[in-house]
Amino acid sequence: MNIRVGFGYDMHRLEEGRELWIGGIQLDYPMGLQGHSDADVLIHAICDALLGAANLRDIGYHFPDTAPEFERIDSKVLLRKTVSLLREQQYAIGNIDATLCAEKPKINPHIPSMQAVLSEVMQIPVDAISIKATTSEKMGFVGREEGITAYAVALIEKR
Structure with missing residues (x-):
């Protein structure tokens, strides 16, 4: 059995005038996350965990924030492409x-x-998808409500 584990982390600053997308859904909130894409912090952490587990580098390598085709892109598209990259390498x-x-x-x-x-x-x-939520007890940039962070671990298996 060939199993691998990957870890992902992402953070984005909150800013007015943007929609808030987390986990592929839009939340009703007066601020959104700043980023080149829709800045879905959870999906970005999951992509990095999956890519890391498969030793396929990271989200910035595959979907650079300098590429115009990824500007304001729905992060669900990035996650689908990430899953496709894993499947090409025979990972589930x-x-x-x-x-x-x-x-x-x-x-x-x-x-x-x-x-x-x-x-x-x-x-x-x-x-197969566990999502937990916490605060930072009013400490740091998350505690000051300046941004949101996400952490993810992924288990993959070679088919």
Whole structure:
């Protein structure tokens, strides 16, 4: 059995005038995350975890923030392309375990919707996607409500 584990981390600054996309869904919040794409911090961390597990470098390598074709792109497209890269290397996704860190908005009510969307995009069962939410207890840039971070671990298996 050839299994691998990868770790992903991402952070984005909150800014006014942007939509807030996390886990493939839009949240109703007066600020969004700053970035070249839609800045979906959770999807970006998951992509990095998957790419790292397969030793395929990172999200910035495959989808650079200097490339005009990725400007304002829906991060679900990036995740689909990431899953395709893994499948080309004969890897299947075992499970994802992720944590979002934000003071606001509250993430917990949205977790089932995020799991459903990510399950469809990655073509894996909903119960293979764990998403947890926490705060930073008012410490650091997350605590000051300046940004949101996400951490993800992915297990993949060679077919």
